[in-house]
Amino acid sequence: MTALIAAPPSAPARLPLGTEERTFIARSMRHTVRNVESLLMAVVLPVMLMLLFVYVFGTAISPDGQYVTYVVPGIILLCAGFGASSTGVDVANDSATGFMDRLRTMPVRSSAVITGHVVASLARNLAATAIVIGVALAIGFRPTATVGEWVAAIALVALYILTITYLFAAIGLASGNPEAANGYGFILLFLPYLSSAFVPTETLPNWLRGVAEHQPITPVIESIRGLLTGVESGNAPLVAVAWCVGIIVAAVAWSTIMFRRKAGRR
Amino acid sequence: MTTAIDVQGVTKSFGRQAVLAGIDLRVTRGTVFALLGPNGAGKTTLVNILSTLVQADGGSARIEGADLRRDPVGVRRRIRLTGQSAAVDELLTGAENLRMMGSLAGLRAIANRRRTAELLQQFGLTDAADKPVKAYSGGMRRRLDIALSLVTVPQVLFLDEPTTGLDLRSRLELWDVIRSLRAEGTTILLTTQYLEEADQLADRIGVLRQGRIVAEGTPTELKQSVGGEVVEVRGSDGRVLHEVPTDGSVHALRAALDAIDARGLTGTVGLRRPSLDDVFLALTEPDAEPNGHSDPRTDTGADALVTTGRNHR
Structure with a gap:
């Protein structure tokens, strides 16, 4: 092996703004496309669940055959949860393999690696949402939304995806290994079942109703339902946005602390 | 520099x-x-x-x-x-x-x-x-x-x-x-x-x-720090039976040979430079003093380093 470092290119003193973000977003998008398992998990599982709920439980829950219209907003959130959960694993993996430590010893904004994972999750989940809505339309979902309402609904879904992705990223950093991140993430995936996603909260026993009505997923679902199918949703959109923004702020702060604390510890 | x-x-x-x-x-x-x-x-x-x-x-x-x-x-x-x-x-x-x-x-x-x-x-x-x-x-x-x-x-x-x-x-x-x-x-x-x-x-x-x-x-300095040369006794199968480090002087060499005699060892005797193994073991054994290591089984001097039965490159 000769002339290993012959004529090495010289690096600029300062990186152009956004170089790290662009690099890591490209990286995470490649991961998304190559990680077939999590891609399947993000799309196929919610579609299967939707078919299960509509065709197996649907008639029992709602004999008029319109259960699909009720359940689609819940399925969209469930889908976002599955799709975002792999972010926790990805982040934990970067931490466990030493990839993050390598970045920390370089003159770059290393925390941008999280941004890369988050943006990829957003793209992946919006695509999965589109597929879920497509399948839903094919099996009888009949939204009444105007273009404006569609835009608002999609914006809210995007906000929810960001929220849960940042939360998973923080969990991934805190847990430090992919298996643990996966385990903790499972708890979050359970939340939609304890909300108005599949049945109206009025039908739940009192104590469970308290949980369901005061957790962040119910107002998000109610808002999307309101926007897409014209059901009265009251102040749900405000509550939903407040929850999401609050959780994002907390999760970003938590990630920042964890990101610093984990330096050099594997 | x-x-x-x-x-x-x-x-x-x-x-x-x-x-x-x-x-x-x-x-x-x-x-x-x-x-x-x-x-x-x-x-x-x-x-x-x-x-x-x-x-x-x-x-x-x-x-x-x-x-x-x-x-x-x-x-x-x-x-x-x-x-x-x-x-x-x-x-x-x-x-x-x-x-x-x-x-x-x-x-x-x-x-x-x-x-x-x-x-x-x-x-x-x-x-x-x-x-x-x-x-x-x-x-x-x-x-x-x-x-x-x-x-x-x-x-x-x-x-x-x-x-x-x-x-x-x-x-x-x-x-x-x-x-x-x-x-x-x-x-x-x-x-x-x-x-x-x-x-x-x-x-x-x-x-x-x-x-x-x-x-x-330097590697050489470290090797020298544990002594001048090591007298080793090899059995007929080529295995190292015993090693005695010396400071390289005639006196120490004679003492080393006497010590080998006293143990009743037979075999071929050779001189070798200390290896880094010697340095490393002397310095990193849990009970070792940073400036040397003495083995109570021998009588070749307090600052000697002795290892037995190990193979060296």
């Missing part, structure tokens, strides 16, 4: 456990310095501190003039670290890994492609360039790992146990890489548990034990 790495009194504790108990170290620009020590001696902690990953509790250090505490970003501009586990992206190909590091170093697309191709070739990875790293062998991963640190060439390269877990062939290949880097002027600080590795690669060696540098010098 310009100092590339200058470490003064660096200390670090995790909880109540002192991991580094005051490290002083100087590495001359363009040389290879090996930190040699058993597991848990504090090698990785020191490398992590010098590469800005972990903050020292006390002391100071400069890397090519940049102060670790006051100018960590300046330090990062001057160094690269290849850590213990291969920190490569498994889902990307080798070429993509290199190009990613190239963009992070601010290389423009054309320069980035050219540099990637160069490094792939120089590290023998051209054929595997477009395969995902998942499919790489341990040796290939390690080579890529080091190549990733060389996309732009750092003034100082830290290698934390670069050959641990590699087979012999991969180890020898990596040694070649390290030698060529040194030949081209990069200062290298590497950690290793392998004496042979330190002996082969390093200009100077620091032996780290329980958070202290207990000996420092």
Whole structure:
């Protein structure tokens, strides 16, 4: 092996703004496309669940055959949860393999690696949402939304995806290994079942109703339902946005602390 | 002789456990310095501190003039670290890994492609360039790992146990890489548990034990520090039966031969230079004093180092 470092290119003193973000977003998008398992998990599982709920439980829950219209907003959130959960694993993996430590010893904004994972999750989940809505339309979902309402609904879904992705990223950093991140993430995936996603909260026993009505997923679902199918949703959109923004702020702060604390510890 | 790495009194504790108990170290620009020590001696902690990953509790250090505490970003501009586990992206190909590091170093697309191709070739990875790293062998991963640190060439390269877990062939290949880097002027600080590795690669060696540098010098100096020559007795099967270190004087040699007689050993007697194994064992055995080790079974003097029945290269 000769002339290993012959004529090495010289690096600029300062990186152009956004170089790290662009690099890591490209990286995470490649991961998304190559990680077939999590891609399947993000799309196929919610579609299967939707078919299960509509065709197996649907008639029992709602004999008029319109259960699909009720359940689609819940399925969209469930889908976002599955799709975002792999972010926790990805982040934990970067931490466990030493990839993050390598970045920390370089003159770059290393925390941008999280941004890369988050943006990829957003793209992946919006695509999965589109597929879920497509399948839903094919099996009888009949939204009444105007273009404006569609835009608002999609914006809210995007906000929810960001929220849960940042939360998973923080969990991934805190847990430090992919298996643990996966385990903790499972708890979050359970939340939609304890909300108005599949049945109206009025039908739940009192104590469970308290949980369901005061957790962040119910107002998000109610808002999307309101926007897409014209059901009265009251102040749900405000509550939903407040929850999401609050959780994002907390999760970003938590990630920042964890990101610093984990330096050099594997 | 310009100092590339200058470490003064660096200390670090995790909880109540002192991991580094005051490290002083100087590495001359363009040389290879090996930190040699058993597991848990504090090698990785020191490398992590010098590469800005972990903050020292006390002391100071400069890397090519940049102060670790006051100018960590300046330090990062001057160094690269290849850590213990291969920190490569498994889902990307080798070429993509290199190009990613190239963009992070601010290389423009054309320069980035050219540099990637160069490094792939120089590290023998051209054929595997477009395969995902998942499919790489341990040796290939390690080579890529080091190549990733060389996309732009750092003034100082830290290698934390670069050959641990590699087979012999991969180890020898990596040694070649390290030698060529040194030949081209990069200062290298590497950690290793392998004496042979330190002996082969390093200009100077620091032996780290329980958070202290207990000996420092060139490989030759360290070998001399344990005594002049070692008298060894080999059985008819060539196995080393007994070893007695001497200071090289006639008197000590006679005493050594008397000691061998007194033990009733028969076999062929030979003289050899002490190996780094002798140094290492003398300095890193838990009950050893930093300046020597005496074996109560012999009577060749208090500062002698005696080992029995081990095979030496």
